[in-house]
Amino acid sequence: MGVRVPPGLLFYALAKVLEAEIGANAMIKKLINFLREVRQEMDRVSWPTKDEVRESTVIVLLFSLFFAIFIFAVDQLLTEIVRILY
Numbered sequence: 877m878g879v880r881v882p883p884g885l886l887f888y889a890l891a892k893v894l895e896a897e898i899g900a901n902a903m904i905k906k907l908i909n910f911l912r913e914v915r916q917e918m919d920r921v922s923w924p925t926k927d928e929v930r931e932s933t934v935i936v937l938l939f940s941l942f943f944a945i946f947i948f949a950v951d952q953l954l955t956e957i958v959r960i961l962y
Contacts (some may be wrong), residue, residue, distance in 0.1 A: 887915040 891911040923931070
């Protein structure tokens with residue numbers, strides 16, 4: 877399955893590296909502030925569980941299959957009607 881890295885950790889680490897390596901020019905400060913805000917927002921996100929993701933995926937796949945079959949049937953019906961008329 878691999879190592880799970882919390883979503884905000886990458887942004888936090890990047891902000892710390894930029895802060896340590898580059899210094900304090902205004903653009904870098906803005907970037908670091910932005911990355912901190914991104915991390916804070918990522919911490920607030922309510923992430924779905926595996927079961928919720930699996931359930932939603934199954935619903936989307938079934939819904940897509942149903943509409944694909946429906947559109948195919950309507951297309952075949954209209955094709956046959958046009959064939960009969962012309």
